[in-house]
Amino acid sequence: MEYTHITPRPVIHVDEEACGNAILCLKCVKACLEAGPNCIGFMNTEPPPVGENAPQRLEDIPHKIISTVMVNCNGCGKCVEACPKGALTLEMPEPQVPTVRVQRSDIIFCFTLRDGTKTFPRDD
Amino acid sequence: MCRYCVEYGGGTKWYLNPDNYRDELYTSGAHEATVKMLSGVQKNSFDVGAMSIADESAPDLYSTDSLSVGMEQMIGHGGQVVPLEDALKIIDLCREPFLLMHCACRRYFGKTDILRCLYLWPQVIETALKERPWEKDSRILSKEEAKEFEIDCDKKGFLHSIWHAAVDTDGILPMVMCHCTATDCIPTKFRVSYGVINAQRKGEYVAEVDLAKCKEGCKEYPACMHRCQFGAMRYSPVERVMYIDPQACFGCGLCRPACPYGAIKLVDRSSYPSLVDNW
Structure with a gap:
């Protein structure tokens, strides 16, 4: 059987329409930086034009909010609080029990089971 | 390499x-x-x-x-x-x-x-x-x-x-x-x-500490420790020396100039056989 494991981590959803041009605000970016994880950033929505119509200032380029390395996020929600437009939602993963890692098919390295039974050392 | x-x-x-x-x-x-x-x-x-x-x-x-x-x-x-x-x-x-x-x-x-x-x-x-x-x-x-x-x-x-x-x-x-x-x-x-x-x-090198020099040096407050970005430097409060974990070291060499006693040097990564596949 193929085994897939997904490391639980929060996900940030951005309503890009409500957010508008992110670079004019960046309150969530600053809030996440000040909180510690520094998971929120911004990038251009698409590469700007080259030539005569090329933007002369970074602020003239449309930007959107992005997130990365969300394993460092503890879900404090400061980014959501900081957004003046209600454009951010933070989706927390369902709480999960620790996974047992099977090292050998006949031995499971998890010594105390839920009912208190010790699987090691064996009495018999 | x-x-x-x-x-x-x-x-x-x-x-x-x-x-x-x-x-x-x-x-x-x-x-x-x-x-x-x-x-x-x-x-x-x-x-x-x-x-x-x-x-x-x-x-x-x-x-x-x-x-x-x-x-x-x-x-x-x-x-x-x-x-x-x-x-x-x-x-x-x-x-x-x-x-x-x-x-x-x-x-x-x-x-x-x-x-x-x-x-x-x-x-x-x-x-x-x-x-x-x-x-x-x-x-x-x-x-x-x-x-x-x-x-x-x-x-x-x-x-x-x-x-x-x-x-x-x-x-x-x-x-x-x-x-x-x-x-x-x-x-x-x-x-x-x-x-x-x-x-x-990881880089082509790993850092090594001359423990004798290190022991005579900083003692309680090792000057090199904050320079490591990869958690490869470990301090022993008993021996009062720094140890570098070659498996964790990225070989950047930033710890070297921080040592006032010249106790840290970089050696070729290939001097540790175990690191042949550790990049």
């Missing part, structure tokens, strides 16, 4: 092999696409865009080999830590001038802007100035200025890393040197958080 040096080193390290700095590589094969994106108007979509999809690409933190392969084969961009002496040799291998520009990881994640990306190819300057006119803070450096910059980064505690523009059959093109810390550099975070090897490979 890792696979890059075995295949593209020509008897030395890949980033010290003059063959990899040939002008024809700049416009050939897989290199051209990465060069075009990094030097031109698509840079932001390319580098921050790649960061923005990392979480989707690494669902399982314990298995990120596919992301590692993707970085090398599809994105065509990855780094390796180099110590100061190799960074200076790289500058010597390149033609002037150099382009020193902002650090995307810092600028686009809200941190204070500092100029930390040193582009090695004179051709980059022309494209960057033409296609990204809003980046007015970039500076153009001579060879001497670039070397002074490397030395200054070493003093301040920014590790040097050399970044390639794609691995292809004709070579691996050294494109840019970054000077950052694991706290700010997103690819280095990919390495330390997700274990993505090709995001930031």
Whole structure:
């Protein structure tokens, strides 16, 4: 059987329409930086034009909010609080029990089971 | 030496092999696409865009080999830590001038802007100035200025890393040197958080401590400890010495100048047989 494991981590959803041009605000970016994880950033929505119509200032380029390395996020929600437009939602993963890692098919390295039974050392 | 040096080193390290700095590589094969994106108007979509999809690409933190392969084969961009002496040799291998520009990881994640990306190819300057006119803070450096910059980064505690523009059959093109810390550099975070090897490979060296010298030295407050970005330095309050874990060391050499007693040196990574596959 193929085994897939997904490391639980929060996900940030951005309503890009409500957010508008992110670079004019960046309150969530600053809030996440000040909180510690520094998971929120911004990038251009698409590469700007080259030539005569090329933007002369970074602020003239449309930007959107992005997130990365969300394993460092503890879900404090400061980014959501900081957004003046209600454009951010933070989706927390369902709480999960620790996974047992099977090292050998006949031995499971998890010594105390839920009912208190010790699987090691064996009495018999 | 890792696979890059075995295949593209020509008897030395890949980033010290003059063959990899040939002008024809700049416009050939897989290199051209990465060069075009990094030097031109698509840079932001390319580098921050790649960061923005990392979480989707690494669902399982314990298995990120596919992301590692993707970085090398599809994105065509990855780094390796180099110590100061190799960074200076790289500058010597390149033609002037150099382009020193902002650090995307810092600028686009809200941190204070500092100029930390040193582009090695004179051709980059022309494209960057033409296609990204809003980046007015970039500076153009001579060879001497670039070397002074490397030395200054070493003093301040920014590790040097050399970044390639794609691995292809004709070579691996050294494109840019970054000077950052694991706290700010997103690819280095990919390495330390997700274990993505090709995001930031370990250097060709490891640090060693002369324990006798160390014992006579700092005692309670080791001056080197804060310089390590990778948690490879461990302090023993019993012996009052620093130990360096060769399995965790990235070989950046930043701990060396911090030691007032000259107790730390870099040795070739190959002196530890166990590190043959640890990059």
